[in-house]
């Protein structure tokens with residue numbers, strides 16, 4: 001069942017290590033089936049180098065495990081909240097990559113300081129509201145997902161044009177139309193977080209990119225007349 005998706009999700013999880021985005025097992029990648037009835041996610045706490053496609057866990061969108069002898073990622077309910085709310089999302093990545101996590105734990109958005117950011121993210125990367133003690137005690141991972149959904153719903157931007165959020169006190173989530181694209185966005189997020197922090201140290205304050213340069217970089221890469229890269 002879902003062999004191609006299991007392959008893609010397993011490959012993206014192993015890429016977390018290759019891209020330097022994870023320490024120990026602090027991260028996970030999932031993907032959703034084309035009919036949006038099933039999610040495939042890595043098993044919880046298994047070292048990435050040991051992961052194989054047949055160990056990937058298949059759930060329905062209510063979170064019932066349909067296939068695998070292993071427990072799914074502890075963040076499964078968070079991924080599911082996002083898939084249920086945003087139809088365009090096909091893959092999700094969670095990491096504790098250092099620089100993006102520093103911003104999440106400082107509870108500060110990552111400012112859009114330059115064109116590198118503008119190519120990937122249509123504005124600053126927002127931070128979720130903190131969870132209450134009750135939410136953490138009773139339904140932690142679902143509530144994390146709900147806080148992400150709420151944060152995105154408050155943005156004017158299309159979630160696929162702003163494919164990242166910082167969970168307050170925790171770490172980043174990114175997404176894309178596929179698990180591989182969600183992973184690319186996690187790589188880009190970490191790069192822009194590192195640059196923003198260095199810039200802030202260098203200049204005292206972050207320097208925000210002019211909005212018209214941001215708009216141009218979004219349009220040339222993602223707009224109807226995009227000319228960045230090759231036609232697909």
Ligand SMILES: O=C(CO)[C@@H](O)[C@@H](O)COP(=O)(O)O
Nearest residue numbers: 025026027028044045073074
């Ligand atoms: O965020 C955390 C821990 O703070 C978890 O996402 C991380 O350790 C990965 O957990 P899983 O192995 O996916 O259950």
